[in-house]
Amino acid sequence: MSTLNDTPAGRPRGSARPGYSFDVKLWKVTKTGRKSRPYRLRWVVAGRVHGETFTTSALADSRRSELWQAMNRRGEAFEIESGLPESEVRAAADAAAATEVKPPLRWFEFCRKYVAGRWRTSAAKTRESMADGLAAVSLAMVKRGDGVPSDEQLRLAFRWGVVPANVGEEPPADIKAAYDWLTTADRAVADLTDAEVFEDVLYRLGYKLDGTPAAGDTYKRRRRALNTALEHAVVTGKLPENPLQRARRKYVGSNDVVDRRVLVNAVQARQLLTAVSYVGSWDRCRGRRLAAFYAVLYYAGLRPAETVGLRRSDCHLPETGWGTLTLRETRPVSGKQWTDSGERHDRRGLKAREATSDRPVPIPPVLVTILRAHLNEFGTGKEGRVFGNERGGVVGSSTYWRVWEEAREYALPPDRVESPLAGRPYDLRHACITRWLNAGVPIAEVARRVGNSPEVIHRRYHGCIDGHEEAANAKIERAMESEGDQ
Known part of the structure; x- marks a missing residue:
């Protein structure tokens, strides 16, 4: 059995990383004398012999060509332990990682990473609003059982825990039990696709801790915070779709129209x-x-x-x-x-x-x-x-x-x-805006002065403008009289 070193004289010989070597000798294909796999290919990496057997000479020659290309054309180092080129070792590791079963992503860890990603570009009010909305949802995303802390404590623990500066810090003593529960008894993000769990999520968006409906603005703010987080989960592959987009449930809480009282x-x-x-x-x-x-x-x-x-x-x-x-x-x-x-x-x-x-x-x-x-x-x-x-x-x-x-x-x-x-x-x-509207100032000008859109002004203050009903009645009455004259 002859030995053949196919390494050309001009091949670069840099220093290989630990466990790899450029000292590779590739032998010719030989016969094994066995019927099942009669052809053998052997090569040596840093003095260590490696080999494979094949059913046909064509397969053996093809494999020899692959190793020769890695050794001479691409100038790869070979792993001493397995005898494989570095590219094949990396490919095998990537394939193993892809098939590895990973534990499901938990809700609190997802929220912590999501808030951290948005922290730098968000205003303080936005950060607080985002944390508050996700904290309300978290009450539906923790498992219940004996010893579960109060909902108020769980909310406080969540708001403290998602602040990036608090990562790795010991929680305050008054919320430690709630924080421990939140980080060990939280559900997987994938549980949001469960109809029963998501029904509770929708409830938490629209109701306060005492069971009374939340204000309209509060509901919208919480829903907006959850929707943005779920869209992020879809984009990053944590959820197949945003379940909030399928929820057409009508909110029954209080609206945001200004109370005349x-x-x-x-x-x-x-x-x-x-x-x-x-x-x-x-x-x-x-x-x-x-x-x-x-x-x-x-x-x-x-x-x-x-x-x-x-x-x-x-x-x-x-x-x-x-x-x-x-x-x-x-x-x-x-x-x-x-x-x-x-x-x-x-x-x-x-x-x-x-x-x-x-x-x-x-x-x-x-x-x-x-x-x-x-x-x-x-x-x-x-x-x-x-x-x-x-x-x-x-x-x-x-x-x-x-x-x-x-x-x-x-x-x-x-x-x-x-x-x-x-x-x-x-x-x-509110009193100032109402006074201007009742004085006849156009809605667009009122909106400009107070920093709102005309749509918001009309929606929130329409019921506070005096005389609109009487004016409408008068117009209808004049129209009816005109029709009678004809």
Whole structure:
């Protein structure tokens, strides 16, 4: 049996990685003397002999040609243990990995990776909304049993666990049991295709923990968060299809139309704005510092977060006549874990607008006077903000909520205090928009000033516009009279 080294003199001989060698000798095909597989091919890798037998000489020659090509044409190293070219070793490993049975992807791990992937490009409010929506769904994606923590604890544990900064950290003691349950008793993502499981998922989207229907905006926000996550699962091959696209279940919770009962009239508004100044001691100015804040909501229709971010340079406040507030940023409140800065207030552009765009809002003389008086007495806060807390920092939502609750008790009769009337500072914005619509300002112009679409304004405030029913009746009556004349 002769030995043949087919390695050409010009072949490069770099250093092979451990377990591989370029020292390969390929022998000629020989006969074995057996009937079943009479042809043998042998080769040597780093002094170690390898061989295969074949039923025909053609198969043996074909295999010899493959090894020769790997050795001379492609310059591959051979694995010493198996004697195979490196490309064949990799192909075998890939095939084995493809057929390996992997454990099913669990719901919590999927959510954690999904949130981490969207974290960098999302605003703090978006991060919190995304986590809150998926946390509600998670109540349907954990198995129930003895010792299961409360739904509230499970939600808190989920919201803590999906924050990328908390990966690998020990959960706080008060939610550790819930976190352990969430990470060990969660269902597989594939269980979303189970009709019974998904029915519970739909329920969690539309109802609160106490079993009452969630607000319309809450339901839409949760459904949007789940839908985006499921679309990601489909794209990455975790689900064959998005089961939410097949769910046509009608939501029966409350809608997002403004409740007329929250709207204040002009007298009530003045009483409330006056009452704000009586909140807190006079020297600490807790209420007086915020009187103009609420006036901006009522007279200009700004959102609280927009008012918090308002700067002196954004205000045109002439001595007489109308002024202008040019809005450029908003300071929505989020938990510290959701912001990049670690502060409770995120810094964002205007809602539903490009980050660099602004929104000029004309303001009436009465608000110009109020703002001028506020700046004369309190000056500006840090970064030139019109409104600041006692230390000049950002006004927190808890602060302007507490002051407003106390002011309602001063300004309203006891029976009205218990009513929805102006129950939230945001209701002053609703009152402003309604007042403009009732004054005959076109919907498109109202939408431009308050930063909404005309469709949203029409849908949310249509039931608050006085005189529409009477005007419609009059038009119908005139049409009927005209038909009678003919």
